[in-house]
Amino acid sequence: MSAPTRAEVWSRIAAAGIVTGEVPPHRPRVPWYVRLLQGVTGWLGALFLLAFLGNTFSFLFTDAVGAFLVGAAACVGAAIGFRRYPESDFAGQLGFAVSLAGQSLLGYGFWQLLGEHFGLLAVAMVTVEIGLFILVPNYVHRVWNAWAAAFFAWHALLQLGLGPLGPGLLTAALAWMWLEEPELAHYGERAHAAAWGLALATLQFPICGRRVCDLTVLLGWPGGDSLGVWVEWAGSVLLVVVLVAVVWRLLRREGHSLSTRPGAVALAGASILAITSLKAPGFSPAMVALLAGFSAGSRQLTALAVFALVAYLTRYYYALEAPLLDKALLMMITGGALLLVALAQRELCTCGLEEDCG
Numbered sequence: 594m595s596a597p598t599r600a601e602v603w604s605r606i607a608a609a610g611i612v613t614g615e616v617p618p619h620r621p622r623v624p625w626y627v628r629l630l631q632g633v634t635g636w637l638g639a640l641f642l643l644a645f646l647g648n649t650f651s652f653l654f655t656d657a658v659g660a661f662l663v664g665a666a667a668c669v670g671a672a673i674g675f676r677r678y679p680e681s682d683f684a685g686q687l688g689f690a691v692s693l694a695g696q697s698l699l700g701y702g703f704w705q706l707l708g709e710h711f712g713l714l715a716v717a718m719v720t721v722e723i724g725l726f727i728l729v730p731n732y733v734h735r736v737w738n739a740w741a742a743a744f745f746a747w748h749a750l751l752q753l754g755l756g757p758l759g760p761g762l763l764t765a766a767l768a769w770m771w772l773e774e775p776e777l778a779h780y781g782e783r784a785h786a787a788a789w790g791l792a793l794a795t796l797q798f799p800i801c802g803r804r805v806c807d808l809t810v811l812l813g814w815p816g817g818d819s820l821g822v823w824v825e826w827a828g829s830v831l832l833v834v835v836l837v838a839v840v841w842r843l844l845r846r847e848g849h850s851l852s853t854r855p856g857a858v859a860l861a862g863a864s865i866l867a868i869t870s871l872k873a874p875g876f877s878p879a880m881v882a883l884l885a886g887f888s889a890g891s892r893q894l895t896a897l898a899v900f901a902l903v904a905y906l907t908r909y910y911y912a913l914e915a916p917l918l919d920k921a922l923l924m925m926i927t928g929g930a931l932l933l934v935a936l937a938q939r940e941l942c943t944c945g946l947e948e949d950c951g
Contacts, residue, residue: 638687661702667695668725675731689734696721696741712752718745732786739790747794757828757874763795764878765835771885771894772842792894796882799875799905832877833867839881843888865930875905 607613671692678684699721700714707713719742726738743766747759770788840863849856870876879902886894 633686634683638683640690642687642691657702657705660698661706664695664698664700664702667691667698668721671695671734672725672729675729675734679730685731685733689731689737692725692729692734693737696725712749715745715749715752718742719749726783726787732782735783735786736790736793739787740793741790743791743794755824757825758831759828760795760798760874760878761828761831761835763791763798764832764881767791767795767878768835768839768842768881768885771889771891772839789894792882792897795878796897796901799879799901829871829874832874833871836867836877836881837863839884843884846888862931865933869927869930873905873909875909876902879905 671688674684674688674691696718700718703714703717704711707717722738722742722745726735726742729735729738743763747756747763750756750759750762767788770784770791837860840860844856844859849859866880867877879898882898883895883902886892886896886898
């Protein structure tokens, strides 16, 4: 971007009250292959450092208090490195690897100190991730912190028997972060990193499905007893409500309401889609992410949501324990509902409302 263009853009966003001060100096971009090489060497340096510490001070890693102290020291050291060398890719990747090792040691220390109660461990790790998100000034690290905090928060819900509510709550948080992005712009990088962390945490459900739970079983993490079938239904209904609410929010942003025919048809179509996906809980998170990404103009989130939607529908179809005739009937009902919505939209356009149909 040329200097006059940068100055013009800065003056516009300053007039909007988003930033203050003078135009920041232009920093030339380092070639990507140099940054890649620095990142690889940073991870290699971190692995050698951790191997040295593990062999020399192995007794610290087997003791709960020692592991906790070493993990806390690693996280603090990584935070200091991030703050002292904010532009160094080597220091950034080295600090990220050391921080991940420190968080693992903190988790092990918490696990032993809290008497192997995974619910308390999950709450403690949520607190750790939020603290690191605030203190460590690195974008990739903050995306990781946001994802990890959401992941452990979901497992805390699992321990309470409220696991089915997790995808709906994460989807609601994702929608709020991405749809309210202009209002959160004054938080800068933190808001953007949190939005992407929530997006990754939400879309892991339609992409991975039950494998997210299978991973916890493989690692030996226990799960709480379910509070009943009503919790699963409450989670499905919550996803339906979030999807309809997102469509309603976007319609209001475009100036439509239930009193207008385009608004009524769009909301009715969203409701039909949401209701037909009650037994397909991965559909609504992917669809909400798709709407949020398209609304925010994020091609990356839109592409990831499309991938998640296709992956979930494919896996859902082949994993559905039903005869082929039942599957065909389900597809026919869903296709008929979508066809009715398309015909209603076309009718609006032929009724002289082309300006409302966009």
